[in-house]
Amino acid sequence: MSMSPKYLIVAFSLLPFLLNAQNDTLKVIHWQARAMYGMNIPLNAVEVGEPSDELIEYSDNSDYIHLGATLFLDRERTWGLDGIIQLQSHKVGEKSYADFRRSVNEKYESDYYILQNTIGQGEDEEDESSPGNFGNVNKFYIGASYHHREGKFRFTPRFMVGLVQVESKNAEINLKRKNSNEITEVTYFSSKPDRPHFSVLMGPTVGYQLVKNLMIYAEFYYSYMHANFNYTIKERNVYTESTTETSTDHPNNVHAFNAGIGLILDLSY
Amino acid sequence: MKIKLALFLLLLPLMMEVLVSCVDYDSPVRNVEVSHCSLELDDLENTGAAAQLNFDDSVAGEAYGIRFRIIRQEYSCRIESPGLHFISSAQAIYPYQSYDYRYISQEEITDIKIESINQFDSDHPAGADVTDLFRALSEQEFKYFTVDDYRDRLAIETFGYENRDIDFDIFLMEPSASDGQQQFKVTIELSDGRTLEAMTEPIYFV
Numbered sequence: 001m002s003m004s005p006k007y008l009i010v011a012f013s014l015l016p017f018l019l020n021a022q023n024d025t026l027k028v029i030h031w032q033a034r035a036m037y038g039m040n041i042p043l044n045a046v047e048v049g050e051p052s053d054e055l056i057e058y059s060d061n062s063d064y065i066h067l068g069a070t071l072f073l074d075r076e077r078t079w080g081l082d083g084i085i086q087l088q089s090h091k092v093g094e095k096s097y098a099d100f101r102r103s104v105n106e107k108y109e110s111d112y113y114i115l116q117n118t119i120g121q122g123e124d125e126e127d128e129s130s131p132g133n134f135g136n137v138n139k140f141y142i143g144a145s146y147h148h149r150e151g152k153f154r155f156t157p158r159f160m161v162g163l164v165q166v167e168s169k170n171a172e173i174n175l176k177r178k179n180s181n182e183i184t185e186v187t188y189f190s191s192k193p194d195r196p197h198f199s200v201l202m203g204p205t206v207g208y209q210l211v212k213n214l215m216i217y218a219e220f221y222y223s224y225m226h227a228n229f230n231y232t233i234k235e236r237n238v239y240t241e242s243t244t245e246t247s248t249d250h251p252n253n254v255h256a257f258n259a260g261i262g263l264i265l266d267l268s269y
Numbered sequence: 270m271k272i273k274l275a276l277f278l279l280l281l282p283l284m285m286e287v288l289v290s291c292v293d294y295d296s297p298v299r300n301v302e303v304s305h306c307s308l309e310l311d312d313l314e315n316t317g318a319a320a321q322l323n324f325d326d327s328v329a330g331e332a333y334g335i336r337f338r339i340i341r342q343e344y345s346c347r348i349e350s351p352g353l354h355f356i357s358s359a360q361a362i363y364p365y366q367s368y369d370y371r372y373i374s375q376e377e378i379t380d381i382k383i384e385s386i387n388q389f390d391s392d393h394p395a396g397a398d399v400t401d402l403f404r405a406l407s408e409q410e411f412k413y414f415t416v417d418d419y420r421d422r423l424a425i426e427t428f429g430y431e432n433r434d435i436d437f438d439i440f441l442m443e444p445s446a447s448d449g450q451q452q453f454k455v456t457i458e459l460s461d462g463r464t465l466e467a468m469t470e471p472i473y474f475v
Contacts, residue, residue: 113318180331181440
C-alpha cells in the first residue's frame with residue numbers, strides 16, 4: 001500500500017510542532033494574526049502562445065493580500081503551526097477577456113468571420129458584450145514555522161503545504177467561413193475547470209516588534225504549484241457534424257516568488 | 270313602459286357587444302387570425318459575415334441562399350362567411366400602450382419543395398427536387414436543419430406587430446460542381462389544400 005507524496009509532506013511538516021508540544025510545559029501560547037499586502041511574481045509562465053492562455057486565471061505579476069495565523073510556545077527558539085489564507089487579485093485579470101478575443105481574432109480572422117465569442121464557466125457563459133468576469137486566485141496553506149526571537153527582531157522560516165484554486169474558463173466561438181455558407185463551432189474546455197492544485201511554499205519572514213503586541217514584518221517565499229492545465233479545442237463543422245480535437249498542455253510546474261509586508265498582532269495568553 | 274321595454278330589447282345586442290369587446294381590457298395582447306396568402310423569394314449572397322440580398326446576376330455557389338417571405342393576411346386570401354356584428358368597430362382600447370399582437374395561422378405548412386429549373390448537376394436534371402441540398406440555419410442554436418425539420422419548427426403563432434409575415438433563409442450547402450445559370454422553384458403546401466409557389470431570379474453560379 002503506497003501513500004501519496006502529498007500526504008507524506010503534510011505529515012512531515014506537522015511533525016516538528018507535534019513533537020515540540022509534547023516535550024514542553026505549555027506556559028504561554030502565542031497566537032498571532034497577520035495581515036499582509038504583497039506581490040506574486042511567477043518565475044515561469046503558463047502561457048504557450050495559444051488563446052487558452054487567457055482562460056487560465058494565472059498570469060504575470062499580481063497583487064495579493066493574505067490573512068494568517070501562527071501558534072507557538074513562548075520560547076526564544078521554537079516550532080510553531082502556521083496557516084495562511086491568501087486572496088490574490090490579478091492586475092491583468094480584467095483584460096483577459098479582451099486578450100482572448102484578440103488572440104482568437106488573430107488565429108481565425110484570415111479565413112473566418114467571428115460571429116460570437118463567449119467565455120465563461122461551464123454553462124454560465126457570458127454574453128459577448130460583458131467584460132470578462134475573472135475573479136481571484138485563492139490559496140490555502142498550513143504548515144510548520146520555526147520562530148527565532150532575538151531582542152525585538154523575529155526571524156521565522158516556514159514550510160507549508162496547501163491548495164491553490166485557479167479557475168480556468170471555457171469558451172465558445174462561432175465562426176463563418178468567408179465566401180461560404182460553412183459555419184464552424186469552436187469550443188475551448190479545460191480538463192480541470194476549477195479544481196484546486198497542490199502547492200508548497202517555503203521562505204523566511206522577518207519581523208520587528210513595534211510595541212508590545214504589534215510587529216511589522218516582511219515575508220519572502222518561493223511557491224511551487226503542480227497545476228496540470230490542459231485545454232481541448234474542439235472544432236465542429238455545423239453542417240457535416242465532423243469534428244476535430246486538439247489538445248494544449250500548459251506547464252505542469254508553476255514556480256513563483258512572493259514578497260510582501262504587513263503587520264502582526266500578538267494575542268498571547 | 271312597453272316602449273321602454275322595446276327599446277331595451279333593441280339595444281340589448283349593442284350593449285352585449287360593447288360588453289364583450291371590453292372583456293379583454295386588462296390584456297394588452299390582441300389575437301389576430303391570419304392566413305398564408307403568398308410567397309416571395311429573394312436570392313441571397315452569403316460571402317460576408319451575414320447573408321444579404323443579392324442584386325447581381327451572379328453569386329458564388331458556395332455562398333448562395335434563398336430568403337423566404339410568406340405573406341400572411343387577416344382572412345384576405347380566404348373566403349369567410351361574415352359574422353353577425355351590430356357594430357364592427359367595437360374594441361377595447363388599452364389606455365397606456367399599444368397592443369401586442371399575436372398572429373395565429375389558420376393553416377399549417379405541410380411541405381416545402383425546391384425544384385431546380387435548369388440542370389443542377391449530373392444527379393439533378395432540370396425539374397429535379399433539390400430540397401435536400403439546402404439547409405436552414407437556426408442562429409439561436411447555431412445549427413443547420415433540413416428544410417423539412419425547419420418547416421416543423423416554424424411557429425404557427427408569432428408575436429409582435431411586425432412579425433405578421435414569416436421570414437427565413439435557407440442556404441445551398443452542396444453547390445453545383447459546374448458553373449451556369451440556375452433558377453429555383455419553391456412550392457409550399459398548406460394544410461387546407463392550397464399551394465403557394467414562387468421562383469427565384471435566374472442567377473449564375475461562379
